[in-house]
Each structure stands twice: as C-alpha cells, then as structure tokens.
Amino acid sequence: MKLTKKILLLAILFLPLKAGAVDIDMQEYLFGHVGDSYGWHITTIKGHPVSVNLPVIVRSKTSGWHCFSSRHISEGETYEGFRIAAKGEAHEGKLVEVMPSGELVKPLDISITKNVAGLMFNSLLVVLIILLAARWYRRHDATQEAPKGFAGVVEMLVTMVEDDIIKECVGKDYKRYSPYLLTAFFFIFVNNLMGIVPFFPGGANITGNIAITFVLAICTFLAVNIFGNKHYWKDILWPDVPIYLKAFPLMPAIEIIGMFTKPFSLMIRLFANILAGHVMLLGVVAVVFLTAELGAAMNAGLSVIAVFFGVFMDVLELLVAFLQAYVFTMLSSVFIGLSRQEPETE
Amino acid sequence: MSLVTPDFGLLFWMTLIFGIVFFLLAKFGFPMITGMVDRRSERINASIAKAKEAEESLARLSEEQTKMIQEARAEQNRILKEASEARDQMIAKAKEDARSQADDIIAHARVQMEHEKEIAMRDIRRQVSLLSVEVAEKVIRKNLSTEAEQMALLDKLVDEAAHLDSKNS
Numbered sequence: 001m002k003l004t005k006k007i008l009l010l011a012i013l014f015l016p017l018k019a020g021a022v023d024i025d026m027q028e029y030l031f032g033h034v035g036d037s038y039g040w041h042i043t044t045i046k047g048h049p050v051s052v053n054l055p056v057i058v059r060s061k062t063s064g065w066h067c068f069s070s071r072h073i074s075e076g077e078t079y080e081g082f083r084i085a086a087k088g089e090a091h092e093g094k095l096v097e098v099m100p101s102g103e104l105v106k107p108l109d110i111s112i113t114k115n116v117a118g119l120m121f122n123s124l125l126v127v128l129i130i131l132l133a134a135r136w137y138r139r140h141d142a143t144q145e146a147p148k149g150f151a152g153v154v155e156m157l158v159t160m161v162e163d164d165i166i167k168e169c170v171g172k173d174y175k176r177y178s179p180y181l182l183t184a185f186f187f188i189f190v191n192n193l194m195g196i197v198p199f200f201p202g203g204a205n206i207t208g209n210i211a212i213t214f215v216l217a218i219c220t221f222l223a224v225n226i227f228g229n230k231h232y233w234k235d236i237l238w239p240d241v242p243i244y245l246k247a248f249p250l251m252p253a254i255e256i257i258g259m260f261t262k263p264f265s266l267m268i269r270l271f272a273n274i275l276a277g278h279v280m281l282l283g284v285v286a287v288v289f290l291t292a293e294l295g296a297a298m299n300a301g302l303s304v305i306a307v308f309f310g311v312f313m314d315v316l317e318l319l320v321a322f323l324q325a326y327v328f329t330m331l332s333s334v335f336i337g338l339s340r341q342e343p344e345t346e
Numbered sequence: 347m348s349l350v351t352p353d354f355g356l357l358f359w360m361t362l363i364f365g366i367v368f369f370l371l372a373k374f375g376f377p378m379i380t381g382m383v384d385r386r387s388e389r390i391n392a393s394i395a396k397a398k399e400a401e402e403s404l405a406r407l408s409e410e411q412t413k414m415i416q417e418a419r420a421e422q423n424r425i426l427k428e429a430s431e432a433r434d435q436m437i438a439k440a441k442e443d444a445r446s447q448a449d450d451i452i453a454h455a456r457v458q459m460e461h462e463k464e465i466a467m468r469d470i471r472r473q474v475s476l477l478s479v480e481v482a483e484k485v486i487r488k489n490l491s492t493e494a495e496q497m498a499l500l501d502k503l504v505d506e507a508a509h510l511d512s513k514n515s
Contacts, residue, residue: 031349034349035349036353036356108354109353109354109355110355110358110359112359113355116355116359116363119359119363120363123363123366123367126367126371127367127371127375130379131371131374131375133375133379134374134376134379137378137379137382138378142382142383143382143385143386143389146386155383158376158379158380158383159380159383162380162383175380178376178380179368179371179372179375179376179377180368180372183367183371183372183376186371187364187367209353209356210349210350210351210352211352211356211357211360212356212360214352215357215360215361215364216364219364219368275349
C-alpha cells in the first residue's frame with residue numbers, strides 16, 4: 001500500500017501529466033507556485049483571477065526608468081514597450097523590452113515581484129517580532145522578572161540559538177557575531193514558516209529561492225573572511241603539511257576552493273531543502289486534481305490519501321523550517337568559529 | 347533554468363531588505379534581549395552564590411551556637427562544682443573555728459575554775475587555820491590550867507618539833 005502510494009507520487013512528480021478533465025500542465029503548475037512572478041496571484045473565482053498587483057520597476061537603456069502596475073502586463077500585453085516574454089522566447093517569464101526592430105532586450109529589472117513583496121512582508125514580521133519582544137525588556141527590569149507569553153517565546157528561541165549554537169560554535173568573542181547569526185536564524189525561520197502558510201500573504205517561496213540564499217551565504221562568507229584571524233589565513237595559504245604539498249600549491253588551492261564551497265553549500269542546502277519541500281507538497285496536492293478523470297471513487301480515495309499525505313508533509317515541513325534555520329545558523333557559527341581559532345600552544 | 351540562476355532584482359531587494367533588517371535588529375533588537383538575559387543570568391548566579399554563602403554562614407553559626415552552649419554548660423558545671431567545694435570548705439572551716447573557739451573557752455574556763463578553786467581553797471584554809479588557832483587557844487586555855495599539863499604540852503611540842511626536824515632533814 002505504501003509502496004504503491006510512493007510509486008504513484010513519483011509518477012505524478014516526474015511526468016508532465018495532462019489530465020483530461022482538468023488540463024494541468026504539471027511543470028507550469030509547479031514552477032508557477034515555487035517561482036517568482038510580477039503579480040501575486042491569490043486565487044481564481046469564476047474564471048477571474050484575484051491577484052495583488054505589484055509595482056514593476058525597470059530601467060531601459062533607451063528610455064530610462066519606468067514604473068507601472070503589474071496589472072498592465074498580466075495577460076501578456078505590451079505596456080510602455082514592455083511585456084513578459086512568452087514561452088519559448090528569450091528570457092522566458094521575465095519582463096523584456098520590445099525594441100523597434102522586434103528584438104527582445106532584458107532591461108534592468110528591480111520590480112517588486114511576488115517574492116520581493118513576500119520578503120518585505122516577512123522581514124517586517126521579523127522586525128516586529130523582535131522589536132516587540134525587545135520592548136518588553138525596555139519596559140521591565142529583566143533582572144527582576146522573566147518575560148511571559150510572546151516575549152517569553154522569543155527569549156526562549158533567542159537564548160536557545162545563542163547558548164546552543166553561537167556560544168558553542170563561535171567561541172570566545174561570540175558577542176560580535178551573535179546579532180548577525182540571530183538575525184539570520186529568525187529571518188530564515190520566519191520566511192520558512194511563511195512559505196508553508198498556503199494563502200496570502202504567505203506561500204511565497206522565499207527561502208527556496210537561490211537569490212535569497214545567495215545573499216545569506218555571501219553574508220556568512222564576509223563574516224568569516226573579513227574577521228578571520230592570522231591563524232586562519234595561515235592555515236589556508238601555508239598550512240602545516242609537508243613542503244611538497246605547499247610548494248606545488250595543492251593544499252592552498254584546495255583550501256581556497258574550500259573558502260567558497262562552504263558558503264556555497266549553505267546556499268544550496270537551504271535553497272534545495274525548502275524548494276523540495278514546496279514541490280513535494282504541491283505534488284501531493286496535485287493528486288487531487290490529476291486523478292479527477294479516473295472516476296469518482298478513485299478520485300475520492302486518492303484524495304483522502306493525498307490529504308493525509310499533505311498533512312504529513314506539512315508537519316514535516318514545519319520541522320524542516322526550523323531545522324534548516326538551525327542548520328544554517330549552526331554551520332555559519334562553525335565556519336566563523338574556525339576562522340577565529342587560536343593556534344594550539346605547544 | 348530560472349530556478350538556479352539568481353535574479354538580479356531579487357538580489358538587489360534581498361541585499362537591501364536583509365541589510366535593513368540586520369541593522370534594525372542588531373541595533374535595537376538582539377543586543378537588548380541578549381544583554382538583559384545575560385544580566386539576569388548573572389544576577390541569578392550571584393543570588394545562588396549568595397544563598398550558598400548564607401547557608402554556609404548559617405551552618406557555621408549553628409555550629410558556633412552549639413559550641414557556645416557546650417562551653418556555657420561546662421562553665422556552669424565548673425562554677426557549681428567550685429561553689430559546692432567552697433561551701434564544703436566554708437562549713438569545714440566554720441566547724442574548725444567553732445571547735446577551736448570552744449576549746450579556747452573551755453580551757454579558759456578551766457583555768458578560771460582552777461584559779462577560783464585555789465582562791466576558795468586558800469580562803470577555806472585561812473578560815474580553818476584561824477578557827478583552829480581559836481580552837482587551840484581555847485583548848486590550851488582550858489588544858490594549861492595546871493602545871494603538869496603545861497609541862498606535858500611542852501614535851502609534846504618539843505617532840506613534835508624534833509620529829510618535824512628529822513622529817514625535814
């Protein structure tokens with residue numbers, strides 16, 4: 001039973017199935033949900049899409065800055081010389097400028113897309129959560145009492161991250177790094193959780209987007225390498241290995257590659273985990289629609305299974321949301337700790 | 347694939363937004379919370395240390411107290427013993443004194459009595475001698491009315507004197 005379920009699931013995930021009754025392009029369905037878009041589609045009521053229009057901000061090389069609502073381009077129309085590149089064209093799905101020659105040129109695009117909007121909302125949430133909790137400390141004498149309720153939860157998380165991860169992994173001057181690491185933890189955690197919320201303003205796949213994890217990884221990379229001590233750099237450029245491994249710079253080359261693979265792994269780990277979680281959930285939900293043509297009984301049976309599986313996946317994703325934030329923070333702490341290591345005294 | 351190529355717009359916004367979030371939280375958020383938590387845990391540690399100290403000093407105090415009680419008891423015993431000794435001594439001394447005084451008085455009384463007795467004896471003796479002289483006078487007056495009798499007496503006296511001389515010699 002379990003095996004058949006798995007096989008079915010795999011079949012659904014990997015085949016661009018075209019159901020007869022409800023024609024679903026699996027690829028479009030998945031990428032539409034986990035990818036970025038210019039408008040924020042919420043739902044469709046009676047054939048009319050209900051969506052939040054977001055500002056499109058582009059700079060054309062020929063005509064300068066343009067700023068307009070995504071409403072004008074949502075159906076593939078051309079507005080002020082811009083339109084979303086259709087399937088099969090260059091820069092598919094992105095805003096392109098239609099040149100007089102008919103050539104499609106990608107402008108400098110800093111539009112507030114769905115992901116940017118979600119990012120803004122979630123960031124606001126993070127800031128509010130932490131600052132509201134911090135306000136409690138401003139208003140109370142924390143040496144006399146411990147916070148309850150909301151501030152208590154935040155304090156629990158903060159002290160957990162600080163005591164279990166940052167102090168353990170970074171070492172003695174952890175205080176310098178703790179604001180960054182805590183920010184990274186809460187930022188990733190809240191964005192992960194909001195990604196699981198299926199309706200507006202959640203549901204945007206933010207930490208499952210490589211641009212986001214790229215910036216986070218760059219921050220860790222900078223924190224590691226800017227404040228790395230002499231011992232760290234010596235270990236990279238002139239490690240304690242036999243001279244023939246250093247003269248022909250094999251070890252330094254490996255170490256320098258290692259400098260970049262560490263944050264690279266951070267970037268890929270977070271991105272891939274969250275993206276995979278979203279895809280799995282979407283796949284499970286898709287079962288309900290894909291089995292519609294198999295008849296009422298089959299559809300109902302599989303839908304029940306899909307719902308159970310969906311609940312399971314959702315709970316799993318809750319765990320993953322926390323775990324990935326934890327892992328990112330912990331590995332960043334470990335990398336920073338390695339760059340702050342003092343040479344062993346002999 | 348757009349999934350694995352970072353989009354420029356998103357990179358731009360992410361850098362900006364994350365920068366702002368980091369700035370706000372690093373300036374107003376986390377240091378506040380962690381600082382306060384650190385201060386609280388410091389205070390708790392200090393309080394625990396203080397409580398431990400207080401407990402120790404309390405234990406020390408009770409030890410001292412027991413020691414003091416023991417000492418006081420020993421002192422009490424000592425004083426009581428001393429007092430009873432002193433009492434015994436005093437009683438013994440008083441007895442001794444009384445006895446010696448009584449002896450003195452008795453001795454004195456005896457001496458006095460001897461003295462009185464002597465005086466009385468002397469008095470009696472004198473009276474007796476006076477009486478005997480008077481009696482002798484009367485006897486002699488009556489007896490020496492004749493010559494013969496006078497002679498007899500003389501003889502007797504001479505005898506007696508001779509006897510007394512021989513006795514004395």
